[in-house]
Amino acid sequence: MPDLASPFLDIRNITKSFGVVKALLDVSISVTKGEIHTVLGENGAGKSTLMKILTGEFAPDTGYFELEGQRLRATSPAAAHAMGIHMVHQELAVFENMTVAENIFPYHNFKKAGCIDYHRLFQEAREKLGLFGLKTIAPEAPMASISLAGQQMVEILRCIVAEPKVIILDEPTSGLNDHEADMLLEILRHLKATGLTILYISHRFKEIMAISDRISILRDGRFVTTLANDGSVSENDLINNMVGRDLSRSLYQIKTTGNAKSGAPLLQVRGLAKARALNDSSLDLNPGEILGVFGLEGSGTSKLSRMMYGLETSDAGKVIVKGRHISPLTPRRMVAEGVMYLNNNRKVAGLLPELPVTDNFSLPVLQKFSRFLGFLDLPRLGNLATNFVKAFAIALPSLATKPANLSGGNQQKVMLSICLVPEPEILIVNEPTRGIDVGAKTEIHRFLLDIASRGVGIVMFSSELPELMSLADRIQIMRNNSIVGEVKAGDYTEQAIMRYAAVGSDNLAV
Numbered sequence: 001m002p003d004l005a006s007p008f009l010d011i012r013n014i015t016k017s018f019g020v021v022k023a024l025l026d027v028s029i030s031v032t033k034g035e036i037h038t039v040l041g042e043n044g045a046g047k048s049t050l051m052k053i054l055t056g057e058f059a060p061d062t063g064y065f066e067l068e069g070q071r072l073r074a075t076s077p078a079a080a081h082a083m084g085i086h087m088v089h090q091e092l093a094v095f096e097n098m099t100v101a102e103n104i105f106p107y108h109n110f111k112k113a114g115c116i117d118y119h120r121l122f123q124e125a126r127e128k129l130g131l132f133g134l135k136t137i138a139p140e141a142p143m144a145s146i147s148l149a150g151q152q153m154v155e156i157l158r159c160i161v162a163e164p165k166v167i168i169l170d171e172p173t174s175g176l177n178d179h180e181a182d183m184l185l186e187i188l189r190h191l192k193a194t195g196l197t198i199l200y201i202s203h204r205f206k207e208i209m210a211i212s213d214r215i216s217i218l219r220d221g222r223f224v225t226t227l228a229n230d231g232s233v234s235e236n237d238l239i240n241n242m243v244g245r246d247l248s249r250s251l252y253q254i255k256t257t258g259n260a261k262s263g264a265p266l267l268q269v270r271g272l273a274k275a276r277a278l279n280d281s282s283l284d285l286n287p288g289e290i291l292g293v294f295g296l297e298g299s300g301t302s303k304l305s306r307m308m309y310g311l312e313t314s315d316a317g318k319v320i321v322k323g324r325h326i327s328p329l330t331p332r333r334m335v336a337e338g339v340m341y342l343n344n345n346r347k348v349a350g351l352l353p354e355l356p357v358t359d360n361f362s363l364p365v366l367q368k369f370s371r372f373l374g375f376l377d378l379p380r381l382g383n384l385a386t387n388f389v390k391a392f393a394i395a396l397p398s399l400a401t402k403p404a405n406l407s408g409g410n411q412q413k414v415m416l417s418i419c420l421v422p423e424p425e426i427l428i429v430n431e432p433t434r435g436i437d438v439g440a441k442t443e444i445h446r447f448l449l450d451i452a453s454r455g456v457g458i459v460m461f462s463s464e465l466p467e468l469m470s471l472a473d474r475i476q477i478m479r480n481n482s483i484v485g486e487v488k489a490g491d492y493t494e495q496a497i498m499r500y501a502a503v504g505s506d507n508l509a510v
């Protein structure tokens with residue numbers, strides 16, 4: 001157990017505004033050596049901003065911090081590195097066209113006879129990867145060729161090899177599945193045991209409870225409290241401190257009544273297949289239905305979601321929208337048919353970060369109505385955008401703000417809103433609430449149920465089983481690149497579905 005009495009990193013009275021937005025107001029937090037200290041708060045609460053002040057990316061308006069009793073003010077990331085403070089950002093920062101080894105040691109000086117000593121570089125990288133149980137990642141592999149989870153681990157390794165005193169992880173698991181997240185938590189425990197101090201940001205309560213020594217809560221840019229995670233604190237305590245109110249309805253109620261309307265299916269997927277990626281997969285979606293698709297990483301869910309929208313080619317099969325066979329199957333054609341797709345990874349997707357939010361909102365509409373471009377109803381578009389900003393409580397100074405200046409969770413909310421602007425009849429959503437705080441999650445769930453009740457069909461891919469069980473009318477389960485079964489949420493326990501997805505068994509109910 002770390003010594004909680006002596007502050008190691010002392011954050012004192014930090015205030016930071018961006019124009020009219022007060023991101024942080026007089027925030028003080030004490031961090032002890034060797035602890036895992038989680039910073040928790042709703043989307044836009046100021047977590048990332050505070051961390052970026054520690055790493056010298058932003059200068060605070062007032063306030064400072066002390067590390068080992070020394071008063072500091074990082075003026076640049078390089079200055080923070082020199083002090084021993086390193087951060088893994090919410091958005092991945094990797095060099096895609098370099099090798100894994102070069103990403104681990106970007107500033108290496110392994111030379112032999114004036115040339116880069118690749119042998120040594122790869123050897124050292126292999127050792128580091130091995131240390132973290134990442135033996136399947138080859139140091140010679142191009143960064144772009146490894147999985148998102150792998151890239152995330154490599155980015156963490158890059159910080160670790162610099163032997164930091166403090167490492168900051170901003171939502172490191174938001175792009176990872178449960179298994180990968182568990183692996184990362186193991187690595188963090190290992191690092192903590194070596195005396196490293198870790199500042200941690202996450203919206204996933206299960207892992208916060210599992211990993212944190214203490215938890216500091218921010219609300220609207222203000223410090224609320226620091227709680228010791230010694231068994232006396234419940235998830236509810238955290239939530240109440242975070243949102244400043246009791247959430248009226250429990251987040252996950254198992255769905256018992258269906259919305260599905262009878263009639264011709266909206267969407268039919270027939271025999272989609274691709275060698276080594278997806279086996280003969282079919283599904284039907286009715287108007288007003290929320291169809292869940294659940295599978296563990298590598299089960300084929302992500303391939304299926306992409307192929308059914310034409311984001312990836314398939315060898316066989318077809319997609320039929322309202323009775324019409326869509327050929328060729330392209331995202332553009334799907335948009336024109338009233339089908340929208342929410343990408344599962346805001347780190348690489350979707351938004352034009354440097355254009356105003358309004359322009360981002362017009363993207364799918366421009367595409368849908370491109371033939372009538374001259375008649376685009378801009379005021380209506382503005383209204384729609386404003387309504388979504390209200391409905392999802394998107395923290396946004398104005399519609400002219402660039403997504404690049406929004407908090408991570410708010411970027412995700414903007415992306416979901418953009419999918420809804422063209423008023424789709426069919427919505428394919430991939431991890432719709434990833435990186436979204438508990439309060440907003442409830443709003444988004446309510447919204448999806450509401451549009452479904454008005455006849456919109458939704459295919460929902462999610463790795464969060466409780467989320468699927470509270471929203472979906474039916475859940476398709478995938479394993480080994482195939483759809484292996486279908487359940488109604490109310491009929492089975494979470495454990496039974498999870499086990500079926502993991503190992504399969506003849507009887508789902510055991």
Ligand SMILES: Nc1ncnc2c1ncn2[C@@H]1O[C@H](COP(=O)(O)OP(=O)(O)OP(=O)(O)O)[C@@H](O)[C@H]1O
Pocket residue numbers: 018021022023041042043044045046047048049050090395396404405406407408409410435
């Ligand atoms: N570069 C910037 N320019 C203008 N405003 C910004 C900038 N960075 C952050 N903000 C604003 O500051 C506030 C706090 O944002 P921050 O990114 O710190 O939130 P967060 O707690 O990390 O949220 P999330 O959980 O969504 O990642 C938000 O209102 C955000 O829009």
Ligand SMILES: [Mg+2]
Pocket residue numbers: 047048049090170407408409
């Ligand atoms: Mg953030």
